[in-house]
Amino acid sequence: MIYKKLLKPLLFKTDAEKAHDWALSIASKTNNSPLLQTLAASLYNETRTELEQELFGLTFPNPIGLAAGFDKNGTTPRAMQALGFGFVEVGSITAQPSDGNPRPRAFRLPKDHSLINRMGLNNEGADAITKRLSSLNLDIPLGVNIAKTNDASIHGDAALQDYLYSYEKAQPVADYITINISCPNTGEGKTFEDPEALRDLLATLEPGKEGQKPSLVKFTVDIERESLENLVGICEDFGVAGYVATNTSSVRDQLATGEDVLNRIGNGGLSGRAIQQRSTQVVQWLAEITQNEKPIIGVGGIDSPRAAIEKIEAGASLIQIYTGLVYEGPGLVKRIKRQL
Template identity: 55%
Template sequence: MIYNSLLKPLLFQLDAEYAHTLTHRFAKAASQNSLLGQLAKGIYDYQAPELEQQIWGLSFRNPIGLAAGFDKNGDIPEIMEALGFGFVEIGSITQQPSTGNPKPRAFRLPKDRALINRMGLNNDGTQTIIKRLKNKNLSIPLGINIAKTHDSNIMGEAGIKDYVYSFTKAKEIADYITINISCPNTTEGKTFEDPEVLAKLLSALSIREDARTVPTVVKFSSDLTKPQLMELLDICEQHRIHGYMACNTSSSRDDLSTNRSTLRQIGRGGLSGRPLASKSVAMISWISKATNGQKPIIGVGGIDSFDTALKMLKAGADLLQVYTGLIYEGPSLVKSINKKLANHIRERNISSIHQLAASE
């Protein structure tokens, strides 16, 4: 209530990236203050036995995670745990540090409850971030999202080696690793969603050959058609990928309420938020059916309410992530979804999230 009535109107008067920077600074201070951490936990944390899951041998106390992009550099996972998240994902991280694209590069679309960003994978670099994370003390799973360094000179084999470096370093600390093959915000505009290139990347990561490797998830673009997704999914299955994430931001501007002149003024970038929800639900369903429900799926893109979260879980998602929804709903979103989800499970006289789809 405080967020929507007081903080949000103030933050929305500021540039989107600057507002995020201020929020991040406060969160960083709170992460280093045990009193503030306890206060946040007392207000926002909600857990229930019905929400607990064991996935990849990891214990998730609830299915709501923090999506990559919110804490790119691994500065604030402690306060995110205090806010009630069941897991957090850091990144995207890249082998070399990057300042990203020129500003302005983040824009709100309030009419659509969405964002457009072209941050350009700004981060402190893999070595620095992994070193920082080694000093963190978390009791929830930590995911690390890796991507290729934002540099158009790093292409082909050099691009694959760039990924391999970050993957190798991330294995030192991550509970799971997300391979971001679809980020549209790099200078050259290319991705690793080309089937041939993806096969080379996964071969270089040696996931299929190393049974002891950290659970590895592939994150797909929201702009893939079903045939394109099925082709990439087949390659991933050949390489024994442990799970999937649907989906990343979109380059599409279809069916938005924001006027066209504003969108033209903003220009390129990845769309996130409510407009992605239907795409995410569809892709989760496609992946779940294609894998016979045997591979864990993380649903992300457009979750700003319990109703959307439930649709994704019923479509086949095992875990969920939020980011843009936090900007429009505030930190109470996590507690609200978890509380309603626990009640929903009890009302249907089932014992777990996994049984949700079958119970409807």
């Protein structure tokens, strides 16, 4: 209530990325202050032991996670634990640091309860971020999302080695690793969702090798079932532990936001309520393709308890939120837990 009546109107008067930076600053301060963590927990955290579950060898106190993208540099996991999240995913991290794409690169679509971003994988790099994460002592699972450095000159075998560097750096600090093959906001605009590219990548990372942390693959929302079946078949060949569905969308169909506004914004990944139904469809396809034998993290448009339940009914074992926080505030986590 405080967020929607007082903070949100103020935040929505400023640039979307500036508002995100402000929220990240507050969360980072909370991350480093036991007092602020206690205060946050007293306001937002509510233990629901009946929501606890074990997946790929990890205990999740509840199924609601923070999606990758909010905390690219791993500065807020303790704060997110205090807010009641059942797990946190940081990143995407890349082998080399990157400033990302030029600003402005984040935009709100209030009529659609959605965002468009073309951040461009801005992060401090795998070395700095994994060093920071090495000092964490969380009571909830920590995921690390990895992607290729946003540099078009890194391609071919160099791109595979770039991924491998981040993958190996994440092993000691992550409870699970998400292999992000579907980010649409890189300079070259390419992804690893090409079957041959995905096979080469997984052959390099060897996610099923003994001793590796559970590894999940994250797919785009802009995928057809036949392509998804093909890619899942490749992932299964390499012992992938589960899947994340979905990343953002490059499609602009059926938006309430006007064409003139969309044209001014330009390209980027669409997230939020506008992709809710499509992401739920991909979750359902994954559940059917895998015959419900692999954990699925459902993400995309979860901004209410009803939307969360729809993802779970479609086959998601866990869910993640990010854009929903922008529109609903941190109280969304507690509301979803109560309804579940």
